[in-house]
Amino acid sequence: RAQAAFVPQELTTVRVQDPRVQNEGSWNSYVDYKIFLHTNSKAFTAKTSCVRRRYREFVWLRKQLQKNAGLVPVPELPGKSAFFAGSTDEFIEKRRQGLQQFLEKVVQNVVLLSDSRLHLFLQSQLSLPEIEACVQGQGSQTVTGAILRYAMSNCGWAQEEESRP
Numbered sequence: 001r002a003q004a005a006f007v008p009q010e011l012t013t014v015r016v017q018d019p020r021v022q023n024e025g026s027w028n029s030y031v032d033y034k035i036f037l038h039t040n041s042k043a044f045t046a047k048t049s050c051v052r053r054r055y056r057e058f059v060w061l062r063k064q065l066q067k068n069a070g071l072v073p074v075p076e077l078p079g080k081s082a083f084f085a086g087s088t089d090e091f092i093e094k095r096r097q098g099l100q101q102f103l104e105k106v107v108q109n110v111v112l113l114s115d116s117r118l119h120l121f122l123q124s125q126l127s128l129p130e131i132e133a134c135v136q137g138q139g140s141q142t143v144t145g146a147i148l149r150y151a152m153s154n155c156g157w158a159q160e161e162e163s164r165p
Helices: 002-006 055-069 088-107 116-123 128-135 143-152
Strands: 012-022 030-039 048-054
Touching (some): 048 116, 048 143, 055 088, 128 143
C-alpha cells in the first residue's frame, strides 16, 4: 500500500471565463462563456481545451447527464432568473460562477465523467445535435476523433485576445 504515494494526483481544472454578449442589441442576443479545461486525467482525450458555450447548452448538458446518471445526483445549475441581480454584469458574473461550480462538481464525478456528451461539450465545438449524433454513432466521426480534431485545429488553444468569428 505504501507505493500509492508515487501515483501522480489526477487533477482537472475547469474554468468558466470571459462572458461575451453575442449579437448585442438584437432580440436574439445571448451570452456565451469560455470553458477552459486543463487536466492530467486519463478520462479526457485532450489535456487542454477551450470552447465557448451558452447557458442553454449547459441546461441541455445537465438534462442529458441526469438521464444517463440514474440515481447519481447531477449538480444544480445557477438559476434562470435575472431578477436577483443588481445589473446585467452582476447577473452574468453570478451565472459564470454558478456554471463554473457546476462543471467543477461534474468533472469530479466518475459516473458523469463516463458520459461522452460531457466530453464533447467540453472539448469540441460541435453543436448539440451534432453531439447527440456523434454519441449515437451517427456522426461522421467518433467521440475521440471529434475531440482530437478540435484539439488539433488549434481553436482548442484559442488565445485570450482572439474572438471567434
